[in-house]
Amino acid sequence: MASHEHATEELHEIPAANTGIIWRTFWILAAITAFEFTLAYFMKPGGFRTSIFVIMTLVKAFYIVGEFMHLRHEVKSLIWAIAVPVIFVVWLLVALLNEGAAIFVDRW
Template identity: 75%
Template sequence: MADNTHHHSGHNTNEIPAANTGKIWRTFWILAGITAIEFTLAYVMKAGGFRTSLFVIMTLVKAFYIVGEFMHLKHEVKSLIWAIVVPIIFIIWLLLALMLEGGSIFQLR
């Protein structure tokens, strides 16, 4: 009779891999640091376009970091990453153009 046991390169499939808590804490501290900077700028800087631009940039940085870490996008092939990032850049450009053009209607009157 044939032996139906399979050998999986020396690894026991019943073992649970150790948690990578260091990576989780690093991600937590990076996101907490960016958020702390955002809160600090909210109380220190005057309201205006520059402050709003900084908030948008920091929010995008956090969003890309979250997508890269928690959705594992940074481990994908580069063509998939670019296929996601390029349309997002065009959408951001479209939103900025619409806001700038939409605001100019009040200057014409």
């Protein structure tokens, strides 16, 4: 019974190094989000602002995946196997949006 109580006590302790990593991640994501809100407040709406938001959202998404899903510590081939299809999907979405908008262009 004593070993079970000892194991339970260890589960509740969080090492200080892990807490520092979590806070660092929080502050980085908070800074990027604050920058996004600042841009949203001061920039005029348009395609440039939207593209900045998309890029910053992808940066945050890759950072979250790398940090919380521990992808940053994996081998480079696994990272590329995940990142390259995402890049192609984003390219596909941009291409489809451009081609879809062509339907409204007066071609006559």
